[in-house]
Amino acid sequence: MKLKPTPKFYLRTALAVGTLLWLAKTLLDVTLSIAEASGLEMESGSENLSKTLEAFFFIAFLIYYRLRIDKAESNNFVDLIWRVFAIGLVTTITALIIDLFTSSIADTKLGELPYLAKFLFNINELLISLFLISTFIVWKKLILYQKSKRLLIWWNIFELTLVASIFFYLTGLILQESLIFQILYGVMTIMGLLLSANLKWVAYLNFKQKWKSILLVLLITIYLFYFFITVYIEPADDQTFANIGSLFVVSLFTFLMFYSLFSLLVILFNLPTSSVFEKKMEEAINFQRLSQSIQQGENEHQIFDVLLNSAMSAVYADAGWIEILRDTEEPELRSRNISRANISKVRAQIAQSKSKSVLKSPLEKASDRDRVLVTLRKSNFKSVLIIPIEVKGEISGYMYLLNELTDGFNKEMINIINTFVSQASISVENFRLMGEALENERYKEELNIAKSVQRALLPDTLEHDDRFEIHGFTQAAQEVGGDYYDTFRLGEHKFAVVIGDVSGKGTSAAFHMSQMKGIFQSLAQLNLPAKDFLINANTALSNCLEKTSFITLSYFIIDTEKRTLEFSRAGHCPTLYYSKKENASKFFQNKGLGLGILRNDRYANFVEVNQMEFEKGDILVLYTDGISEAANSESEEFGYERLQNLLDQNSHYDPVMIQKVCISKLYEFCGNKDLDDDYTMVVIKFN
Amino acid sequence: MIEVNQTTENNYLLITVEGEADASSSIELDKQIREAMDSDAKSILVDCTNLNYISSAGLGVFMSYIGEVNDKAITFIIFGLSEKVAKVFSILGLDQLLTIKNTKEDAQAEINGL
Numbered sequence: 011m012k013l014k015p016t017p018k019f020y021l022r023t024a025l026a027v028g029t030l031l032w033l034a035k036t037l038l039d040v041t042l043s044i045a046e047a048s049g050l051e052m053e054s055g056s057e058n059l060s061k062t063l064e065a066f067f068f069i070a071f072l073i074y075y076r077l078r079i080d081k082a083e084s085n086n087f088v089d090l091i092w093r094v095f096a097i098g099l100v101t102t103i104t105a106l107i108i109d110l111f112t113s114s115i116a117d118t119k120l121g122e123l124p125y126l127a128k129f130l131f132n133i134n135e136l137l138i139s140l141f142l143i144s145t146f147i148v149w150k151k152l153i154l155y156q157k158s159k160r161l162l163i164w165w166n167i168f169e170l171t172l173v174a175s176i177f178f179y180l181t182g183l184i185l186q187e188s189l190i191f192q193i194l195y196g197v198m199t200i201m202g203l204l205l206s207a208n209l210k211w212v213a214y215l216n217f218k219q220k221w222k223s224i225l226l227v228l229l230i231t232i233y234l235f236y237f238f239i240t241v242y243i244e245p246a247d248d249q250t251f252a253n254i255g256s257l258f259v260v261s262l263f264t265f266l267m268f269y270s271l272f273s274l275l276v277i278l279f280n281l282p283t284s285s286v287f288e289k290k291m292e293e294a295i296n297f298q299r300l301s302q303s304i305q306q307g308e309n310e311h312q313i314f315d316v317l318l319n320s321a322m323s324a325v326y327a328d329a330g331w332i333e334i335l336r337d338t339e340e341p342e343l344r345s346r347n348i349s350r351a352n353i354s355k356v357r358a359q360i361a362q363s364k365s366k367s368v369l370k371s372p373l374e375k376a377s378d379r380d381r382v383l384v385t386l387r388k389s390n391f392k393s394v395l396i397i398p399i400e401v402k403g404e405i406s407g408y409m410y411l412l413n414e415l416t417d418g419f420n421k422e423m424i425n426i427i428n429t430f431v432s433q434a435s436i437s438v439e440n441f442r443l444m445g446e447a448l449e450n451e452r453y454k455e456e457l458n459i460a461k462s463v464q465r466a467l468l469p470d471t472l473e474h475d476d477r478f479e480i481h482g483f484t485q486a487a488q489e490v491g492g493d494y495y496d497t498f499r500l501g502e503h504k505f506a507v508v509i510g511d512v513s514g515k516g517t518s519a520a521f522h523m524s525q526m527k528g529i530f531q532s533l534a535q536l537n538l539p540a541k542d543f544l545i546n547a548n549t550a551l552s553n554c555l556e557k558t559s560f561i562t563l564s565y566f567i568i569d570t571e572k573r574t575l576e577f578s579r580a581g582h583c584p585t586l587y588y589s590k591k592e593n594a595s596k597f598f599q600n601k602g603l604g605l606g607i608l609r610n611d612r613y614a615n616f617v618e619v620n621q622m623e624f625e626k627g628d629i630l631v632l633y634t635d636g637i638s639e640a641a642n643s644e645s646e647e648f649g650y651e652r653l654q655n656l657l658d659q660n661s662h663y664d665p666v667m668i669q670k671v672c673i674s675k676l677y678e679f680c681g682n683k684d685l686d687d688d689y690t691m692v693v694i695k696f697n
Numbered sequence: 698m699i700e701v702n703q704t705t706e707n708n709y710l711l712i713t714v715e716g717e718a719d720a721s722s723s724i725e726l727d728k729q730i731r732e733a734m735d736s737d738a739k740s741i742l743v744d745c746t747n748l749n750y751i752s753s754a755g756l757g758v759f760m761s762y763i764g765e766v767n768d769k770a771i772t773f774i775i776f777g778l779s780e781k782v783a784k785v786f787s788i789l790g791l792d793q794l795l796t797i798k799n800t801k802e803d804a805q806a807e808i809n810g811l
Contacts (some may be wrong), residue, residue, distance in 0.1 A: 512752060513751055513754070558758055560789075603794070604791075
């Protein structure tokens with residue numbers, strides 16, 4: 011099993027290696043100082059070895075802190091600074107303790123032990139190095155906040171140079187004596203200075219955070235100074251500088267100090283303006299809230315409320331309200347910090363005020379889409395800003411913002427308001443569009459249901475015997491009509507055939523159609539004569555139908571034994587009958603009244619029934635007004651004559667063929683228009 | 698679309714119906730006739746000279762007032778129907794329940810003849 015190196019593994023390795031290196035170095039130093047004290051000659055390389063160990067110790071901890079701090083996702087600046095401060099505090103306290111301890115044992119035997127001093131010095135050095143390196147990593151994070159590509163390149167160069175400088179000790183040069191050292195130091199200082207100009211993170215602190223940071227950074231700066239002194243000024247001799255041999259350490263110190271100072275000053279000077287930045291952030295957040303689409307189940311109010319609140323806080327308005335124009339007489343009001351009574355008062359004052367200025371370019375014409383600034387003298391509120399809210403090109407409402415100070419609204423504020431209002435308008439428009447789309451969906455669903463109901467009600471097979479052929483056809487329109495046809499076997503040689511049309515369209519027509527079918531199927535069983543059927547059907551429907559609905563019907567009783575046809579027309583289109591003997595077709599002209607029009611006993615007076623005998627080859631064509639009223643693009647109707655002619659010309663065909671011919675001619679006539687009513691046809695041919 | 702206007706003339710209320718009486722416009726037609734029925738008019742004339750089309754919805758509106766017209770003994774006369782529209786009324790059988798005349802003069806004569 012192969013061990014996969016996780017980040018935690020690297021972290022721990024770095025820590026372990028670093029610690030080991032320090033221990034090794036300390037051991038070496040202590041040994042060296044003992045040897046020195048004892049007068050032993052040590053190899054010249056051992057100084058270098060110590061420095062080498064130190065160099066790698068630096069690198070180990072650079073890696074460690076990099077992994078620990080750099081990789082952490084937290085962008086909580088105060089948190090990071092606090093960490094640095096904490097390390098610094100520990101280091102300072104330790105240094106102070108060591109200092110105290112050293113001075114307390116200065117005159118004792120213990121104090122003369124060379125290796126003790128070296129040991130303590132190494133402890134200090136460890137802690138200070140850790141502090142420097144960790145601070146460096148944190149400062150890196152701050153500088154690289156919102157970095158650009160360019161900045162990153164410059165930083166990497168700087169960091170690389172710094173790491174390379176760890177090994178500068180190999181030259182053995184000292185700052186105070188070597189020009190090269192000084193030049194390199196100068197270059198690195200300048201690089202550090204330039205990079206220190208990146209303080210964008212300061213802007214993102216709020217007021218409280220800024221104060222905290224000032225305190226922490228101040229203390230960190232103090233620590234840095236203190237450590238600098240500890241390292242570079244010999245405890246024995248307060249005046250002279252020790253030899254500065256490490257380019258790395260001294261450059262690091264310089265850079266860190268400069269950045270701390272800069273940060274401190276910048277935070278300090280940003281304190282007065284921090285509220286502006288915070289306000290801008292708030293505006294951006296409010297804008298985002300306005301632009302979020304309203305969820306289902308919520309309503310428009312919320313957008314207007316957010317708009318009002320955002321607008322008021324953006325311009326420090328003391329009060330405000332939004333009037334939303336609805337279909338009702340009074341507009342809907344959403345207000346804040348002002349009562350309804352006061353709203354009326356202020357509106358009256360606005361109407362009377364003479365100091366109104368319209369905010370627009372002087373070239374545009376005045377309209378109600380103007381933003382108006384009003385100055386009121388006698389009110390609590392001295393300045394008023396009126397902004398129209400437009401949705402889909404129409405004024406949907408007005409927002410009134412009030413301020414107790416005169417000239418309370420400046421150009422900046424008005425601009426912000428405009429963006430808020432535009433965004434709110436878009437959100438409201440989206441919300442309304444969504445509502446319409448949902449309505450449409452619901453309507454389409456309804457239509458689909460109506461269609462499937464209608465389809466289910468029409469019979470699959472039509473009853474007949476061998477004395478006649480019967481064929482039914484229906485083509486449903488987009489908007490469901492209410493065509494209906496059906497048959498019923500009344501007896502061995504007796505059949506009822508019905509065709510009907512329900513008034514209206516859509517789901518209600520489908521419902522009425524199912525009621526009609528029920529009534530037909532029940533009443534037909536009673537084998538009633540045509541007149542009684544219609545009277546009973548009328549009574550039954552009178553209770554079911556809506557106030558303005560009616561059903562037209564044609565009812566036929568075919569007796570194949572007696573070869574008779576009994577029929578009655580309840581307001582339906584006149585049936586077409588072709589007589590083979592006369593070789594001509596004509597429409598039955600009997601009186602009738604639609605069902606559900608006269609909802610009382612008087613209906614019986616309007617039922618006319620006819621009887622006739624049919625011959626072989628005679629044809630009965632039942633249809634609905636969808637066919638007779640079908641119009642072409644010139645608004646000409648298909649009409650009755652065309653149907654009549656078609657039947658005359660095609661009378662030799664069987665019912666299926668007749669129907670096909672008629673319908674195809676119908677389509678030809680109408681062209682490519684969409685059907686707006688159903689086409690229904692039932693053809694009966696007698697054998 | 699439909700346009701319905703009402704005026705009082707002489708001894709009757711004249712309703713002019715123009716355009717198309719379909720499902721969407723039947724609401725307006727219904728409203729106007731309702732208004733006419735609620736007024737004190739004893740005679741109502743409906744001028745359908747410019748009525749181009751009537752659907753079952755429009756027919757339903759007229760039909761729904763038949764009962765009331767009879768109960769309140771109001772003279773309700775429709776005139777000026779085009780051939781096409783008149784045929785629709787007669788197929789349905791409404792011409793047996795509503796008074797339909799050809800011209801305005803005929804309609805006025807009917808009122809005055811009573």
